Amino acid sequence: MPVSRDIVVVGAGIVGCAIAYEMARRGASVEVVDMRAAGMGATQAAAGILAPFIEAGEDSPLLDFAVRSLDLFDRLLPDVARDSGQPILYRRTGTLEVAADDRRMSRFALTARRLEQRGVRATLLDAAGVRGEEPYLSQGVVGGLLVPSQGFVSAPQLLSALAAAARRHGAQLVERGRVRRVRADGPGLVVETERGSLSGDRVVIAAGSWSGGIEVDGAEQPAPVRPVRGQLLHLEWVGAPLKRVTWSERCYLVPWDNGTLLVGATSEDAGFDERATAAGVHDLLQAACEIVPHGWTAGFAGARVGLRPASGDELPIIGPSRALPNLLYATGHYRSGILLAPLTAQLVADLVLENRADPLLAQTAPERFGLL
Ligand SMILES: Cc1cc2nc3c(=O)[nH]c(=O)nc-3n(C[C@H](O)[C@H](O)[C@H](O)COP(=O)(O)OP(=O)(O)OC[C@H]3O[C@@H](n4cnc5c(N)ncnc54)[C@H](O)[C@@H]3O)c2cc1C
Structure with a gap:
């Protein structure tokens, strides 16, 4: 007999764990299944940058989603830290x-004007101003745009704390082999894994790049999600740390409190190959040291x-399946899954537990890709 839970979440990445935490703390019975340990998909590599005005851009349909999700961090993170008993590095510097x-x-001048019109503080800096902010910047830097409200979070710490906090509210996280299929069983659903089946009233597919590998009864096609490989370096910075997330056209730098500097990221079409490459490491080091030459003195702590x-249009796929009643998708978060996880979790929990559909879900509906 399959074990029955109210809600089965497939995938224990940042999206699945955020959903599990949100549902469990609202009283639902939740089981999260993954084919490996929690957070070992894209989430473990993420830089954790929380920058809607860079990632989503002015004309992106994602901007409102990203801004609303960033607004949730200040309230959510203290709750997660308290419920998990774990620290979470989170800086809005x-x-x-x-x-x-x-x-x-x-371009920065134009962006600064548009941001000011939205009520977002943004400061244009000339060459002297930018070096006053970050003395390590190279002589090639002629200026910059500072947006004080953006920041970063440690994605591995947030993942670990969300998983622990979800457990504390009764959720179960289990490694159970690959989920192969979701099918109807009376009014509920059955999730078939390599190691037996689970049943639930509702199922949420939050399987990141692998979402399309799960067969869904009645669907005309698999979820249209493709993997885009990203490599990220961890350096051991020597000297006073950078003050904030710094971006050039070729890379970004994220200074963690422990002296680690993250350098990201490549963007490659390499199928499901999760290996770091010599070319990736080389290109990122060069791009980083082009803006902060002092980076050549750093220790090399590793690559992730x-x-x-x-997804097909690079927007998330969040909402109910039209093919299989009681199945939902929460996938396709592409470059911004850490930033978008809090609002994704809230919207999915509102929909599943309170039957409330936020207007933002119109943009993310799975049906824009057909019968999924
Ligand atoms: C280098 C890099 C830098 C990034 N930087 C940022 C950033 O700064 N800010 C930001 O917001 N985002 C960033 N991202 C993007 C972010 O990491 C992703 O959008 C996010 O992690 C996606 O989360 P997820 O939970 O959907 O997927 P994942 O973290 O990939 O989790 C999916 C989980 O599902 C499991 N799974 C898959 N298929 C099955 C199956 N059939 N059966 C059982 N389990 C299954 C996997 O094992 C995995 O644990 C970055 C990504 C990379 C690669």
Whole structure:
């Protein structure tokens, strides 16, 4: 007999764990199944940057989603830290985009004006101003754009705390082999894994880049999600740390409190290959040291690799399946799954537990790709 839980979440990445925590703390009975340990998909590689105005851009349909999700962090993280008893590195110390030429500075001026119109503080800095902020910047940097409200979180710490906090509210997280299929069984659903079956009233597919590998009864096609490989370096910085997330056109730098500097990230079409490559490490080191030459003195702590889940239109797929009643998708978060996880969890929990559909779900509906 399959074990019955109210809600089965497939995938214990940041999206699945955030959903499990949100549902469990609202009183639902939740089981999260994964084919490996929690957080070992794209989430373990993420830089954790929380920058809606860079990632989503002015004209992106994702901007409102990203801004609303960022707003949730200040309230959510203290709850997760308390419920898990674990620390979470979270800093809203701002982001600094740097320019190597006047063309990019003109773009920053336009962005700064648009942000001010939205009520978001943004400061344009000239060459002296930008080096006043970050003395390590190279002479090639001619200016920058500082947005103080953005920041970063440690994705591995957030994942670990969400998983522990979800457990504390009664959720079960189990490694159970690969989920192969979801099918109807009376009014509920059955999740078939390599190691037996589970049943639930509702199932949420939050399997990141692998979502399309799960067979869904009645669906015309698999979830249209492809892996986009990202490599990220961890360096041991020597000297005073950078103050905030710094971006050039070729890379970004994230200074953790423990002296680690993250350097990201490549963007590659490499199928499901999760290996770091010599070319990736080389290109990232060069890009980083182009803006902070002092980086050549850093120790090399390692490279991480993750597969970003990109949907056909690069927007998330969140909402109910039309093919299989009681099945939902929460996948395709591509470059921004850490940033978007809190709002994704809230929207899915509202829908499943309170039958409330936020208007934002119109943009993320699975049915835009057909009968899923
Ligand atoms: C280098 C890099 C840097 C990034 N930087 C940022 C950033 O700064 N900010 C940001 O917001 N986002 C960033 N991202 C994106 C972010 O990491 C992803 O959007 C996010 O982790 C996706 O989370 P997820 O839970 O959907 O997927 P994943 O973390 O991949 O989790 C999916 C889980 O599902 C499991 N699974 C899959 N298929 C099955 C199956 N059939 N059966 C059982 N289990 C299954 C997997 O084992 C995995 O644990 C970055 C990504 C990379 C690679």
